[in-house]
Amino acid sequence: MREHPRHVVLAALVAGLLVDRSGAAAVVAAAVGFAVLAQRPWPAVLAAVAVFAGATVADARLAALDAGVLAHLHGRSIETRVVVLEPVRDRVRGPSAARVRLLDGPGAGEQAVLRSYAWPRAAASSVVAGGAARGAASGGVVAAGGAVAGGAAADGGEATGGG
Secondary structure, eight states: OOSOHHHHHHHHHHHHHHHGGGOHHHHHHHHHHHHHHHOSHHHHHHHHHHHHHHHHHHHHHHHHHTOSTGGGOTTOEEEEEEEEOSOOBOOSSSOEEEEEEEOSSTTTTOEEEEEESSOOOOBSSOOOTTOSOOOOOTTOEEEEEEEEESOHHHHSOEEEEOO
């Protein structure tokens, strides 16, 4: 370690990226640990700063990923028009699903996975979600309503509707 202090500083940066969500105590412990591991004053300071820099970057990145409006609407009901972006995927069990983009209301412009037991036909005017026919075409605009469910970080949010 004494011959290659840059490796300690690089490892400290990676550790900061990894321990960010573990809490402030874990970040401080990692900073102290890498400072001790560096064995010399300047590399020790740089290693400690690298841990804090890595944790700060990780926190900013995760905050940006979770910044969508849908992520904060978990459990709330919404009514909106959506554009169907992909063909509806029928499932053996549970509701069918399709990726959609919200056109209005909270979360306008965001993408989500819409799950429904009954899909309306796409038409020029809004069609009430829960219509009799499956097969809302890609690019079709349909009205949708329901509760926002989890999964916002993984798939852009999820609105369940239909019935």
